[in-house]
Amino acid sequence: MNKNLERLYNGLWKENPTFVLMLGMCPTLAVTTSAINGIGMGLSTTVVLVLSNMLISALRNLIPDRVRMPAFIVVVASFVTIVQFLMEGFTPALYTSLGIYIPLIVVNCIILGRAESYASKNPVIPSMFDGIGMGLGFTVGLTLIGIVREILGNGSIFNVTITPLNDFHITLFGLAPGAFFVLGCLVAIMNVVRKKMEEKGKPLPAVQGCLGGECSSCTLSSACTGKSLVHQVEEIPPVDPKDVAKPQAMADAVKHTANAKNTEDVEKSGSDSSYADDDLTGKEEK
């Protein structure tokens, strides 16, 4: 039970997908025009994440390693289709306001990332709690950004107008540029937090998504890029890491000792020569 609670805490706080890992930025920017949209998107992503985590974890010994990415994608896409139908039937207003971003949950890197890094290696129950934690963390993130943008852009919270704020709202924050500005400021704030935490000696986990910089350095690039989709086994030669690590370490050790010997030799020879010089000078004096 402790492990499950730890997964919840991990998703909601320690590795919050929106604020710490900065994953799933496309929906974060697109649907946070209001707090309600943020909650809707977050919860539908949570449902897909929990269900796909559970199924992938249950099937983890059946899916061949070589075709796991296509298998994950099919599982996720099936659940997204189900969620899409449910939303169309029961929450039509939310369905129309989220629009194309519901089918695009398939390519949300949180879901494939959790499938690859957690669900495919752990039993069903912890995977479920991991999905719940990560999903709720994402929901909280989207809702908070949605609240900020709704207050700034529309002068309201959850569609309830706040009269004193309503006179000062800036419509721009409800539009596309506002999304970029709010996220840019969020990244800047997180930079400060990161620095503070590092000074305290408790560094935060690294940014994993596209905001980390280069796509090639992204930890999810193996999960996202097409190359690994089918060619995974051929691309990375199946060499046991121990075999690689040992000779290198030994070579390093040899180098170090060799270097040390060399420097010693040099020092000796230097000192020898100086002695010799002394001798010579002594001889000359004599």
Place this chain on the structure above:
Amino acid sequence: MSYVTGLILLLVASAIVNNVVLSQFLGLCPFLGVSKRVETAAGMGGAVIFVITIASFVTALIYKFILAPTGFEYMQTIVFILVIAALVQFVEMFLKKSVKSLYESLGVYLPLITTNCAVLGTAINNVTNHYDILESVINGFGVAVGFTIAIVIMAGIREKIEYNDIPETFKGSAIVLITAGLMAMAFLGFSGVI
């Protein structure tokens, strides 16, 4: 309004007015990740044009001749994502074997595109807007051109601001996002054109 005028308007609308990155937030990952140098940004843009145009054509064909007649429209998300993933692999292999020069200039960017949401988003948009096959191809091409415009401009700006005195906390992706916001503001100006 004739059909051809409609196509031209569609091209302008999808490339500039409804810019895929700056007003629809699709394809943000390559937009932020591969926009450090103008040359690489242009290479990425070329690869995106290539893939999205072909993917729009293929998914429109599949929807019209396989999914719609058999009543399997609801399978579109699953089918499209698999078709796009397979297509990118196939295009990469084909270019590697037969069009060496194109592969050398676009090859490294192709794998980055597979699960790029812009490709899937365009395919699904084509279906929800009931475009026919030619319109789908034009829309896909326009979207990709819009992406290329945005990423090349962004790379140009980033080359300029690299040596500027930016506040410490805004260094890195924060200033890039603020720049993207200013660009999006400029692109808002096109919203009344069509």
